[in-house]
Amino acid sequence: MAVTAVTRRALLADFRARNIAWSADCDEVEFLGRLYDLDKLPSTDARCETAREDAIQHLLANADWDLEFIFADARFGLSTGNDEPLLRFLAETLHPAVRTDRVEVSRLFEIFNGHLRPDGLELFQESVISGRPVFSWRPVAPPTVSLEQIRAAIADAIYPLKSYEVEEFCTTVAGLPPSTGDDDDPHSSKRGYVRRRLTTKSQGELLDIAERVLARLDDAALRSIVDSIRAGGERSRLGSPKNLVFASIGPKHKIVLSDAIDNDMRIVENDEFHLSYSEPVGDSGLTWRQLVAWWPHNHGDDERTRALALHARLWQSLDPGPEQLILQTYAKLYKRFGFDIPALLPQVYLHYDPYSRRSGAKPPLARQRMDFLLLVPLRRRVVIELDGQQHYSAPNGQASPQMYGEMMREDRRLRLSGYELYRFGGHELHNPTVGETLLHDFFVELLRNCDVTLDG
Numbered sequence: 001m002a003v004t005a006v007t008r009r010a011l012l013a014d015f016r017a018r019n020i021a022w023s024a025d026c027d028e029v030e031f032l033g034r035l036y037d038l039d040k041l042p043s044t045d046a047r048c049e050t051a052r053e054d055a056i057q058h059l060l061a062n063a064d065w066d067l068e069f070i071f072a073d074a075r076f077g078l079s080t081g082n083d084e085p086l087l088r089f090l091a092e093t094l095h096p097a098v099r100t101d102r103v104e105v106s107r108l109f110e111i112f113n114g115h116l117r118p119d120g121l122e123l124f125q126e127s128v129i130s131g132r133p134v135f136s137w138r139p140v141a142p143p144t145v146s147l148e149q150i151r152a153a154i155a156d157a158i159y160p161l162k163s164y165e166v167e168e169f170c171t172t173v174a175g176l177p178p179s180t181g182d183d184d185d186p187h188s189s190k191r192g193y194v195r196r197r198l199t200t201k202s203q204g205e206l207l208d209i210a211e212r213v214l215a216r217l218d219d220a221a222l223r224s225i226v227d228s229i230r231a232g233g234e235r236s237r238l239g240s241p242k243n244l245v246f247a248s249i250g251p252k253h254k255i256v257l258s259d260a261i262d263n264d265m266r267i268v269e270n271d272e273f274h275l276s277y278s279e280p281v282g283d284s285g286l287t288w289r290q291l292v293a294w295w296p297h298n299h300g301d302d303e304r305t306r307a308l309a310l311h312a313r314l315w316q317s318l319d320p321g322p323e324q325l326i327l328q329t330y331a332k333l334y335k336r337f338g339f340d341i342p343a344l345l346p347q348v349y350l351h352y353d354p355y356s357r358r359s360g361a362k363p364p365l366a367r368q369r370m371d372f373l374l375l376v377p378l379r380r381r382v383v384i385e386l387d388g389q390q391h392y393s394a395p396n397g398q399a400s401p402q403m404y405g406e407m408m409r410e411d412r413r414l415r416l417s418g419y420e421l422y423r424f425g426g427h428e429l430h431n432p433t434v435g436e437t438l439l440h441d442f443f444v445e446l447l448r449n450c451d452v453t454l455d456g
Contacts, residue, residue, distance in 0.1 A: 003083045007115050012071045023098040028059040041075050087137040096132035127423050131438040146451045147377050150206045155194035157219035163187045173216050174209050199453050202284035244277040246348040247317035286375040289339035317347050322429035329439040337454045348373040376450040383421045
């Protein structure tokens, strides 16, 4: 995909109409210096020798250059056919060192993506610094319909009914189970009532409910959403996960393929040291409630007791310090938002190489395990990686460009395979109090961006 000339002109028009500044918390010369080597770029002013001198003279001293100049100045490459300079520029305007107002960052993020997505590109949150998002860019498929949009469209279609008709309609027509609890009442908010009843439904279930609603109620907006999903397939190129092996606490397991055609795996040795989830994972992802219900050990019938036992088992698979802090911080979200949010799986095998480094048979596959994995709605797979010093430095403590390059190469391969990747530096989580706040804010924002309903 490529950013078209039409999109570039539209972006410039928006910068002009909305009076969008490149940055709010550093001056224009500092901002340009983050993107370009201003001392090596030539000057366009006979009185100056470099682009830095140009910028100081005309942006700071005289202030006689309109900020729009950058879109036409060939030195900065924003008007050429090369996408990268423009995408880097847009992402940098949202960097925490450049703009700290979260509301403004969110507003500009939506504005920029509104222009980029029709061209098959989007900005996305790649990492965080001090709890604030850092953005990069990636190719993107044509816009999809989120689960929340489907829920809202169903609720809007049912809204014209009288309050006393809504509950019966949801049960007898939409096929939802009877409501429970005194607070589950359509009289206070018909839309809220319907959306709450739909919270745990997968995309396939929501589409079936939408069809039943449309059989009785004519609603053009809901019909449009259903038709677009049915026509486009709306399925990720990632298939349904199987053979989730995670939370290792001992020797590497030995496996066989019990059915090589269907890639059915069976652990035949060291099974007791690993957890292996092979239940179907649908469009709604894998929730903590589902994982607790699957937990194969006998810890009683009480869900909370089983959940605590499973959490303790996952805890054992992690090193003390930042790894356990990540799991513990996320686990607190189960208590706050309930067990129907995605489960955070630690130490998940991505590749499985039966050889070890000690065997000498051949070099083992890179990055055999992911630090953490979330299976979220619409078949999205979110990877959380924690980078200690061993990820980028040799045993003697010196920085290793080779190790860093290998890590980045694996990151690219993972993203191209359809995974979403977020990295934390171990130093970010060195202080547990600061780290917990950073992680909590990150996870809440991540789940909302992944279309997970958070009530609480």
